[in-house]
Amino acid sequence: METRQKAPIGRPRGFDAEEALERAMRVFWEQGYEGASLTDLTRAMGITRTSMYAAFGNKEELFRKALERYTEGPASYGARALREPTARQVATAFLNGSVRASTRPGCPSGCLGVQGSLAAGDPGRAARDELAAWRNAHTAHLRDRFRRAADEGDLPPGSDPDLLARYLMTVANGIAVQAASGASRDDLQRVADMALRSWPPS
Amino acid sequence: METRQKAPIGRPRGFDAEEALERAMRVFWEQGYEGASLTDLTRAMGITRTSMYAAFGNKEELFRKALERYTEGPASYGARALREPTARQVATAFLNGSVRASTRPGCPSGCLGVQGSLAAGDPGRAARDELAAWRNAHTAHLRDRFRRAADEGDLPPGSDPDLLARYLMTVANGIAVQAASGASRDDLQRVADMALRSWPPS
């Protein structure tokens, strides 16, 4: 017999939660956690405060879910880059993806993981810490990938996977800040290319 | 005859404006423009709201003056680096200074010019734009310096001063974000050293 499809009792939701989350993500991306008020958010999402609280919990949880969506959407280049066959290709794909994601037409300039919250007062401290953890987790993923590359002989002996990962993340973070400062995609692609010139030879 | 020392009429100020501005700068540095409330600021400055408004105008002007102080204080390595004799030394001094300023013990991690405001809602938009202009001005100073270096034959023919300047600023911005993520001074110094490996040969 087929698995019983869960039949939620009561009136079904009248809006698309995914679409609403996408809109919220954009607002956080553009205005940061503290700069995005519930009025801004719900107006962009096209729903009332009540519906938002019922569907997403509160502002903090909404931000967390928006960040998840960001990770799987605009920032999915990160996970994709890790699957490239060589360390150099990982690095290239990561920085190129960072340039493209930070300068995507129709999206806010920069990276939600950076400008969502770098410094904050008391109420925004949880979001700030979560973003710092998010960035560090991505750095750790790169590091693990480069450790494997070193084991496989894909990096010269003596290479420091930790340094390589942090270097890439530093450049990507800088690219995000530069995009928020108004730098163009072409400018930043040249910067990424230059940054890769110091990559260890394969 | 000596110039008449201006003799301000009325009761003289009872606090040190420079000291108060220094304290305000720290708060903006740590919590960002939007995250720093007047209560936070005046408490740290040790003065009342009234005194703050009389001495500095309003929150926006206080921020602008704090940024000036930051430029001449913690960020003075930027102007200092421009006076180095060779392009390579400029680049090295700039990145090393960025690492040190972003990880100074007893100061907030990172750079006020970055985390002061990257994304903001309506009320913080002026501060955000001012910081973007601040970063771009520093990039322009580097670019002008490298143009001169190219003219002087201090850079290989075909070098792109604009790219070199943007590259340095990108790495410095990334270093600031990484410092705010908890990276140590040693880690970031290694990143800076690696970034300089792609610098054109002198």
Added chain:
DNA sequence: AGACTTCGGTACCGATCGGTACTGATCAAC
């Protein structure tokens, strides 16, 4: 002294913050 100006402090302004109680309408299960 007397005039004048700014001091530090309190108490308050309207607006907005994140979050919630309550409402009548709406839809599914029985």
Added chain:
DNA sequence: GTTGATCAGTACCGATCGGTACCGAAGTCT
């Protein structure tokens, strides 16, 4: 058709936001 849960929406909560009016006290000038 009845029951009951969730819907979207309004109106409101206390707290805090940036900013200001007003105060008596304190200090420097003529």
